[in-house]
Amino acid sequence: MIITIGIVCFLLVLIIFMQFKVVYQTDITSIDTMREEDLKAELANWKSKYEEAEQKHAEVTKTLKKYQEESSSDSKTKSNLQKELAELELKLGLTDVEGEGLIITLEDPENIDEEEFDDENSKQRIVASELMIIANLLKDAGAEAISINNQRIVNKTDFAQITESGYIKINSHRVSAPFEIKVIGNKDDLKGSIIGTGYKGKIEKWGQKITFKESKKVNIKKYDGNMDTKYIE
Numbered sequence: 001m002i003i004t005i006g007i008v009c010f011l012l013v014l015i016i017f018m019q020f021k022v023v024y025q026t027d028i029t030s031i032d033t034m035r036e037e038d039l040k041a042e043l044a045n046w047k048s049k050y051e052e053a054e055q056k057h058a059e060v061t062k063t064l065k066k067y068q069e070e071s072s073s074d075s076k077t078k079s080n081l082q083k084e085l086a087e088l089e090l091k092l093g094l095t096d097v098e099g100e101g102l103i104i105t106l107e108d109p110e111n112i113d114e115e116e117f118d119d120e121n122s123k124q125r126i127v128a129s130e131l132m133i134i135a136n137l138l139k140d141a142g143a144e145a146i147s148i149n150n151q152r153i154v155n156k157t158d159f160a161q162i163t164e165s166g167y168i169k170i171n172s173h174r175v176s177a178p179f180e181i182k183v184i185g186n187k188d189d190l191k192g193s194i195i196g197t198g199y200k201g202k203i204e205k206w207g208q209k210i211t212f213k214e215s216k217k218v219n220i221k222k223y224d225g226n227m228d229t230k231y232i233e
Helices: 002-025 028-092 128-140 187-195 199-205
Strands: 097-107 145-148 159-162 167-170 173-175 179-184 209-220
Touching (some): 097 128, 128 159, 128 179, 128 187, 179 209, 199 209
Antiparallel strands (some): 097 179, 159 167
């Protein structure tokens, strides 16, 4: 029993010394150094990831700013285009307008002598050429918008005399006396274009009646005809 216990104790002591030897031969500094290098490597790795993320963030921020600028530019461009379109439609007569101006009423004479229709001094009906002359006189006086019996006068407006019926066509719509001519512009200049040029005297010579009414709010409807072009490039 004593021998057996002694052998076991010897083996235990031997094992303990062997363990101490292993621990003694292991470089503790090397282990610490290895951990430090690993940490440095990991830190370097995270630093690299952070720098990459920061670079990506900068790129995304730059792209976002570019999109915002382009969006703002597009919005501004769109606003300018809408403004230009509105101005163009206004000039073309494609919008209803209101402003200061005149309402001129032109009426046929009573007891027209049809046989003396061509006589310069005879009573005669209002004809298409007369309305066209009045429209041109008003334009020359700075008229910004004109309508005759609610037919907007634009560059494409046509005046046609239907001789067999005595009717007149404006913008291919049939109109007849009395004619209500609405015009927006300087009242004095507009009135002067008819009176000052002597055209009012001619109208009265033909037995026709013309009156002028000044207004702060003359309402003129838009042109309702076709503005499409086929051959213009």
